[in-house]
Amino acid sequence: MKILGISGGMRNGSNDGMCIEALMGAKEMGAEVEFIQLQNLHIEHCTGCTACVQSVLGGRGGKCVLKDDFDWLLDKMLDADGIVFSTPIFEKGATGLFHTITDRFGPRMDRGNNIIGTKIAEETGGTAPDPRILKDKVISFMSVGGSDWVTRTQCDAGMLALTPMWKVIDNEVFPWALSILVEDERVARAHQIGRNIAEAAKNIEHAQYQGDAGVCPHCHSRNFHLQDGKAICCLCGLEGEIHNESGKYSFTFPAEQLEHAHDTLSGKFIHGNDIKENTGKKIANMQTEKYKARQAAYRAFITATVPEKG
8 A cells, every 4th residue: 555745845944854753653554655846847837739539539558748757746646545734825825836737637547538548548448548547546635825815725626526536635735834844733734644545545446535524515626606596616617506404504416416516527527528519619600701710810910929949
């Protein structure tokens, strides 16, 4: 059993310490542990070129065209049974680097796409995606912030796990945490998170969420988008109603909504079909004179300013 710790903060800072504390807890439970400091890596932003998902669904394995340290990091993540990710909180949410990793996961790491891509490769004699992508995994998150500006970070963290359908065990937020490494109770919580992830990794199929219950009974998110009299969970996308009873909020939704949840295979296949349909419309529209004329007008109007070289 291998538990990987990933820290996205400053070297030797609070996130490193909390992540390593969790790894200490995991090692107590018999886990082999490894630690990665993201500041040591070069990871480029996703360009949205979609080459990776075209490769997955084209029976060509699913490689990214960018040449940096991401594939090295991904290999370490896929090789682990469980992951503990510690990230600073920037402007209420996860850091840009964390989002870049989430973006680089993208459709390339989507479990639904990889199931389809594997089948296509088998039927055509092509290259199947890495089979480890379809392996169940547990993951926990710790978000460390300097004030009470922390209200979006749990949803940001959960997005990373949503694409490959990794099971979240803890999703902890530590506000007012500039001195967290001398706060025994919170350090002990990180230690317990490590023990929890190691215990969950022993039997992933039956592992249960151990963190804050949240409001959404499905994904435990507290973040919702309110629109036209309905509430939409910002993480799993379920649509229902928010209730307030004696100051305590709860979320209910029709049972049939579960098949649309973004972290389920049925929801992913629905999303995949939506993308396929709209991509077809886009390709058709790009051949029209209206589209070509509009693009020509944009190019004629202005060109992008770039920095001077030299």
